[in-house]
Amino acid sequence: MKDTQLEITWTVLTAIVVTILAALSTQALMNIETIPDNAKVIKVEASQWQWQFTYPNGTKALDELVLSKGEPVVFLLNARDVDHSFNIHDLGVKIDAIPGHTTRTWTTPEKEGVYIAQCTEFCGLAHSRMRAKVIVK
Ligand SMILES: [Cu+2]
Known part of the structure; x- marks a missing residue:
């Protein structure tokens, strides 16, 4: 095999591999960004x-969150004091x-x-105790 043929072969094979990886990456990124239309919106303060959770019907809960298995949920987050x-x-x-x-x-x-x-941003003296129970049923 001549050098030119070898170089063309390697270039084409590399291009095919890069194209496949680009397609898979694009697909994965699109899956990350696509929030399902039926997702339940829960506000988190x-x-x-x-942690205070507010469900779509207005019910509020402190430090305990109940989710349904297989049901997509969107969290909208705010903070009252610090990050x-x-x-x-x-x-x-x-x-x-x-x-x-x-x-x-x-x-x-x-x-x-x-x-x-768990809060994972150091937010004060009791930061390590800033936890909530998340129940999926
Ligand atoms: Cu914290």
């Missing part, structure tokens, strides 16, 4: 040192809660169970 960060590690949720600014993320819990939401 952080304050030293608790916090809402992290439900096992559900792939992590986003900052910032005073005066609404942040947003979403998830679909796929497994029943009890999970922990």
Whole structure:
């Protein structure tokens, strides 16, 4: 095989691999950004040192969140005092809660169970106790 043929072969193979990776990456990114239309919106307000959840019907709960298995949920976050960060590690949720600014993320819990939401932004003396129970049923 001549050098030219070899170079063309490697160039074409590389281009095919890069194209496949680009297509897979684009597909993955589109899945991340697409919030399902039927997602339930839950407002989350952080304050030293608790989480307040407001469900679509207006019901509020402190430090306990109940989600339905297989039901997509959008979290709209705000903070009352200082920066916090809402992290439900096992559900792939992590986003900052910032005073005066609404942040947003979403998830679909796929497994029943009890999970922990933990603040992951140092927000004061009781930061480490700023947890909420997350029940998926
Ligand atoms: Cu904190």
